[in-house]
Amino acid sequence: MLTRQELVQAEKYLKLNESGEFVIDTDEDLEIIDFHTHMCNVLPIKHSNPKSKGNKLTFPTLPPIEKTDFSVPYWTKEELNINRKGIMPIFHYAQNAYAVLQDMKKGGTYDNCFKSQADNKIGINVVLPLSTKKCDCSPEALRIVADYPNRFIAFCSVHPDDPEMEEKIVKYKALGAKGFKLKISDIELKNDFKPLIRLFRTCHEAELPVILHTGSIPVDQERTSKLLWKFLRSTRVELFGRLLEEMPKDFVFIFGHSGVCEYKRVAEYLKRFPATYAEVSSQSQHSIKYLIDEVGYERLLFGSDWPALPQAITLSRVLMATAENKEARDHILSKNAKRLLNQA
Numbered sequence: 256m257l258t259r260q261e262l263v264q265a266e267k268y269l270k271l272n273e274s275g276e277f278v279i280d281t282d283e284d285l286e287i288i289d290f291h292t293h294m295c296n297v298l299p300i301k302h303s304n305p306k307s308k309g310n311k312l313t314f315p316t317l318p319p320i321e322k323t324d325f326s327v328p329y330w331t332k333e334e335l336n337i338n339r340k341g342i343m344p345i346f347h348y349a350q351n352a353y354a355v356l357q358d359m360k361k362g363g364t365y366d367n368c369f370k371s372q373a374d375n376k377i378g379i380n381v382v383l384p385l386s387t388k389k390c391d392c393s394p395e396a397l398r399i400v401a402d403y404p405n406r407f408i409a410f411c412s413v414h415p416d417d418p419e420m421e422e423k424i425v426k427y428k429a430l431g432a433k434g435f436k437l438k439i440s441d442i443e444l445k446n447d448f449k450p451l452i453r454l455f456r457t458c459h460e461a462e463l464p465v466i467l468h469t470g471s472i473p474v475d476q477e478r479t480s481k482l483l484w485k486f487l488r489s490t491r492v493e494l495f496g497r498l499l500e501e502m503p504k505d506f507v508f509i510f511g512h513s514g515v516c517e518y519k520r521v522a523e524y525l526k527r528f529p530a531t532y533a534e535v536s537s538q539s540q541h542s543i544k545y546l547i548d549e550v551g552y553e554r555l556l557f558g559s560d561w562p563a564l565p566q567a568i569t570l571s572r573v574l575m576a577t578a579e580n581k582e583a584r585d586h587i588l589s590k591n592a593k594r595l596l597n598q599a
């Protein structure tokens with residue numbers, strides 16, 4: 256069976272650290288802002304303390320080594336004929352989602368974050384809280400920045416059905432939030448997108464960039480149960496992309512994960528809406544290169560989704576995609592983020 260060591264041997268910008276974790280492999284001086292990260296206290300579950308020590312991350316989001324293929328989005332070998340019918344695949348999916356959240360809750364600590372930043376030459380993590388109707392995690396994200404103002408930038412997150420949505424967004428901006436994050440689906444919105452449009456308008460007025468989780472993994476509808484299909488497609492790119500028609504042309508919208516497997520559709524939206532961006536966590540060197548070729552490098556943002564995923568993997572994909580284009584590299588790693596976050 257293939258080992259992690261054998262896997263990184265073929266990788267130009269990836270190696271293992273002393274603990275066997277993926278870290279980047281380059282001597283170059285890089286300035287990096289990671290535009291997509293979380294912490295243990297900004298998740299839609301009971302918070303744990305980011306000051307906890309000694310907790311290890313295991314990254315259950317990553318495919319097992321034998322199923323890893325870094326050349327495709329989500330880095331998972333395409334399995335033809337995989338059957339996702341019946342109740343078991345739904346059960347496994349839910350079980351994995353639970354394991355991922357628990358791992359983030361346990362390992363999304365300051366200690367682990369600073370170690371990963373040091374191993375991967377990352378200067379700043381943009382912390383994206385994941386709020387639900389019941390739980391607004393924005394104050395926790397702001398607390399992280401208060402603890403370590405040089406290491407983090409906070410976004411806020413408010414559910415569209417929150418009765419104080421508008422006031423809260425204005426308040427969080429005043430308290431230092433530099434943008435807005437939401438993970439939501441058509442299932443949760445019951446296919447009524449009006450509250451989301453209202454929220455977008457509030458962010459536009461407050462001049463906050465908005466990043467949404469967009470996209471899904473590739474699944475074959477024929478071999479997937481109706482329920483799982485509906486669920487996996489519930490954050491698809493077009494759901495949110497089509498809302499841009501209803502927004503002013505200068506609305507700054509960021510496609511989180513560049514739509515995972517739907518990055519080509521994201522490129523189409525970026526062409527149509529000049530104020531939109533794509534954040535590249537979970538993409539491959541080929542899909543990042545595709546985005547650069549299609550839309551240029553001035554609206555692409557490096558993000559990792561740490562601690563759901565290691566910072567080094569997407570980062571090494573960006574380094575590969577920009578090996579011949581240092582200007583593109585600088586823009587994707589920090590210049591575009593600085594412009595968006597008014598840090599230039």
Ligand SMILES: [Zn+2]
Binds near residue numbers: 291292293560563
């Ligand atoms: Zn995320």
